[in-house]
Every structure is written in structure tokens, then in C-alpha cells.
Amino acid sequence: MSQDMKEKLENYRTAPFDxxxxxxxxxxxxxxxxxxxxxxxxxLIAKGTDVTPCDWYLRVYKSLCPVSWVGYLCILCSLMIxxxxxxxxxT
Amino acid sequence: MAHPSQLGFQDAASPVxxxxxxxxxxxxxxxxxxxxxxxxxxxxxVSTKLTxxxxxxxxxxxxxxxxxxxxxxxxxxxxxxxxLYLMDEINDPHLTIKxxxxxxxxxxxxxxxxxxxxDSYMIPTQDLTPGQFRLLETDHRMVVPMESPIRVLxxxxxxxxxxxxxxxxxxxxxxxxxxxQTAFITSRPGVYYGQCSxxxxxxxxxxxxxxxxxxxxHFENWxxxxxxxx
Numbered sequence: 001m002s003q004d005m006k007e008k009l010e011n012y013r014t015a016p017f018d019x020x021x022x023x024x025x026x027x028x029x030x031x032x033x034x035x036x037x038x039x040x041x042x043x044l045i046a047k048g049t050d051v052t053p054c055d056w057y058l059r060v061y062k063s064l065c066p067v068s069w070v071g072y073l074c075i076l077c078s079l080m081i082x083x084x085x086x087x088x089x090x091t
Numbered sequence: 092m093a094h095p096s097q098l099g100f101q102d103a104a105s106p107v108x109x110x111x112x113x114x115x116x117x118x119x120x121x122x123x124x125x126x127x128x129x130x131x132x133x134x135x136x137v138s139t140k141l142t143x144x145x146x147x148x149x150x151x152x153x154x155x156x157x158x159x160x161x162x163x164x165x166x167x168x169x170x171x172x173x174x175l176y177l178m179d180e181i182n183d184p185h186l187t188i189k190x191x192x193x194x195x196x197x198x199x200x201x202x203x204x205x206x207x208x209x210d211s212y213m214i215p216t217q218d219l220t221p222g223q224f225r226l227l228e229t230d231h232r233m234v235v236p237m238e239s240p241i242r243v244l245x246x247x248x249x250x251x252x253x254x255x256x257x258x259x260x261x262x263x264x265x266x267x268x269x270x271x272q273t274a275f276i277t278s279r280p281g282v283y284y285g286q287c288s289x290x291x292x293x294x295x296x297x298x299x300x301x302x303x304x305x306x307x308x309h310f311e312n313w314x315x316x317x318x319x320x321x
Contacts, residue, residue, distance in 0.1 A: 014187040014203045014242065022181070026244060026270040063187045063203050064270070066246055 009055055015063040026064060033061035034070065092224065092258070092284045101258045104283055104304070105275045108260030110174050118167055125163075182274050184242035188233065192245070192252030192265035192287070195294035199233050207318055213297045227284045229301045234313045237280045237304040245271045253288035256302055262288055277304035 021029040037057035044051045061070070093101060103109040189200040193210075201207040214228040235241050245254045247265035255262040256275075263273045277283075285300040305313070 012203075014184050017181050017183060024272055026272045027268070030270055059203075064244060066189050066191055066244075066270070067200055067202065067206070067208060068191070068248060 005053055005056070009052075009059065012056075012059050015060045030061060030065040030069070033057050034065060037061055092227065092282075103260070104258040104277050104279060104281060105260055106278060107174075107178055107275070108258065109278075110177060111260050114170050114174055117170060121163060121167060182240045182242075184274060185239040186236065187242045187244065188235070189244045189246070190233070190254050190265070190300075192247035192249075192254065192291070192298075194249050194292050195287075195298040197229075197233075197252075197254070197287075197298060197300060199231075201314065205314075205318055207314060207321065209317060209321065211301070213299050224284065226297060227286070227299045227301070229299055231317075232282070232301040232303040234303045234305060234310055235277065236307045236310040237277045239307070240274060240276050242272060242274050245273065250291045251289045252291045252298070254285070254300060255288040256283050256285035256300055258283040258285075259302065261285075264289060277302075280304045280306065 015029075015033075018029055020032070034057075037054055040054035040057055041051055044054060100108075100112050100115065103112050186201070187203055189202070191198045191200065196210050196212045198208060198210045209231050211229045211231045211233065213226065214223065214230060216225055219225065219228065243254070243261075243263070245263045245265045246269060247267045249267065251267075252265040253262060254265055254273075258281075259275045259277065261273055261275055263271050265271070281304055283302045283304070285302070287295055287298045287300070289295075291298075
């Protein structure tokens with residue numbers, strides 16, 4: 001994974017302004033990042049490559065989406081899956 | 092916070108609320124001036140014995156009382172639009188907090204780093220300690236770092252609610268299934284109170300909001316403590 005992406009994730013504070021969703025209603029922002037994370041994971045796992053780029057979408061949807069919409073379990077799952085994939089690609 | 096016999100707004104705790112306050116003062120002054128003028132004219136017309144039956148029209152006065160109101164409206168519209176665009180500016184938040192409305196309490200979620208979430212119930216009147224405010228205090232406050240741009244995403248889990256904090260100039264509807272975004276910066280540390288602003292059932296009046304703005308280190312200590320407790 002590129003150094004830029006690592007730095008971006010390390011310096012993550014909160015979901016930045018997204019020009020695709022400039023207005024008051026951020027429902028779609030949450031939905032889009034949630035979707036992008038799962039699609040990214042599916043695609044990169046199928047390819048067998050490092051899934052860390054998907055972490056960005058994970059952090060953003062975790063920041064934006066209410067827990068009851070997503071579920072703690074789902075967030076924990078995603079974090080665990082990502083860490084497992086990281087370990088697998090490293091070994 | 093609000094106090095008895097209060098006539099004006101609460102002291103502003105955010106730059107946007109300061110602007111709104113000043114705009115309100117400006118507009119209200121115009122309204123008072125016009126009302127005083129009209130009242131004066133009414134009293135003058137009613138209390139005179141003189142009559143004038145021969146003036147039919149006058150171009151000059153018609154021009155004056157058309158142009159002058161237009162100018163006054165422009166003097167109101169320009170600051171109003173300025174604030175409208177100011178409130179809409181793109182800001183780069185440091186923190187995102189989700190405020191979820193329930194019947195009849197608010198819950199706050201801080202999920203940027205860890206999964207911190209807690210409920211905020213009103214303290215019943217019989218459980219208040221001396222010095223606390225009736226119908227405004229809560230068991231857990233929404234603590235935020237001062238002088239940092241904060242994004243608040245407001246939603247609801249059951250019926251319509253509204254998240255309002257007058258001192259910060261914020262009121263945002265909490266709609267189930269929708270995520271409404273608002274943002275604020277607190278100019279100074281302090282405790283700011285608000286109340287649910289959309290009728291939501293029997294205890295609509297008893298689900299207040301308390302925002303506590305503290306220095307960053309205090310915020311970090313508080314969030315560690317809250318994580319340990321949960």
C-alpha cells in the first residue's frame with residue numbers, strides 16, 4: 001500500500017468535506033462510503049491484494065453512520081476482517 | 092442559558108450566533124424606527140382639528156415613499172444574505188458527533204476513533220442538586236473541545252425530534268432515516284443548554300440537550316473516562 005495512503009489514515013481526524021455531498025442531507029454520504037468499503041473489500045479480496053486502502057472508507061462510514069444503522073458488530077467485523085487480511089498479505 | 096424575564100437572545104457562544112444576534116439588532120432597530128414613525132403619524136392625524144380637502148396627488152412624495160422602503164429592504168437583505176452564505180461555508184471539521192433522538196432522550200456517538208456512545212437523560216426535578224437548572228440538566232453532557240470546528244449529524248430512532256442549542260445558533264430537525272448535518276465552533280468554554288424542538292410525545296419537554304465546551308486535554312481525559320465506564 002502506498003506511503004500516502006498510510007499517512008492519510010494515520011492523520012485521520014474525521015470524515016472530510018465531500019464535494020459529492022455538499023448539502024445538509026448526509027444520508028447518501030454514509031451510504032456511499034459503507035457501500036464503497038464493502039465493494040472495495042470484495043474486489044481486493046477476490047484479487048488477493050492488500051485490503052488496507054479500504055480502511056479509508058471504513059473510517060469515513062464509521063464516522064458518519066449512526067451505530068444503529070450499521071451495528072457495532074458490523075464495524076467490529078470489518079475491523080477484524082481488515083486486520084486478518086493485512087496479516088495474510090504480510091505473511 | 093435562558094433566565095427569567097429574558098427579552099433578547101442568550102449570549103452568543105459561536106461566531107455564527109454572534110452574527111445572527113447583530114443582524115437581529117440591526118433589523119429590529121429598523122422595525123422600531125418605522126413603527127415609531129407610523130405611530131407618530133397616526134397620533135398626529137387623529138389629534139388635529141385641521142382638515143385638508145384639496146390635495147389629490149403628489150409625484151414627489153410617491154417617489155419618496157416608494158424608493159425609501161426599497162432602500163430599507165436592501166439594507167436588510169444584504170446582511171441577511173451575507174450571514175446565509177457564511178453559515179453555508181465549507182468547513183473542515185475536527186470531530187464528528189452523532190446526536191440521535193429517541194423517545195425521550197438523546198444519545199451521542201463519537202465514532203471517529205473508538206466507539207464511544209452514551210445516552211443523555213434529563214435529571215428529574217426531585218434529583219437536582221442545589222444550583223442545577225430545572226428541566227435543563229442531563230446525566231451525561233455532550234462534551235466538545237472548544238474553538239474546534241465540530242460536525243454534528245442529527246437523526247432520530249423513532250419519531251421526529253429536533254436538536255437545538257440557542258447559544259450556538261443551532262436548530263436541526265432529527266428525522267428517522269435521514270442524517271442532517273450542522274456544524275459549529277464554540278468561541279469560549281462553557282455549558283450551553285437546549286431543548287428538543289419538535290413535538291415528539293408525552294415527554295417532549297423533558298429531553299434537554301447540554302453541550303459542554305472544554306479545552307482539548309479535558310476533552311481527551313473525559314473521552315478516555317467515558318470509554319472506560321462503558
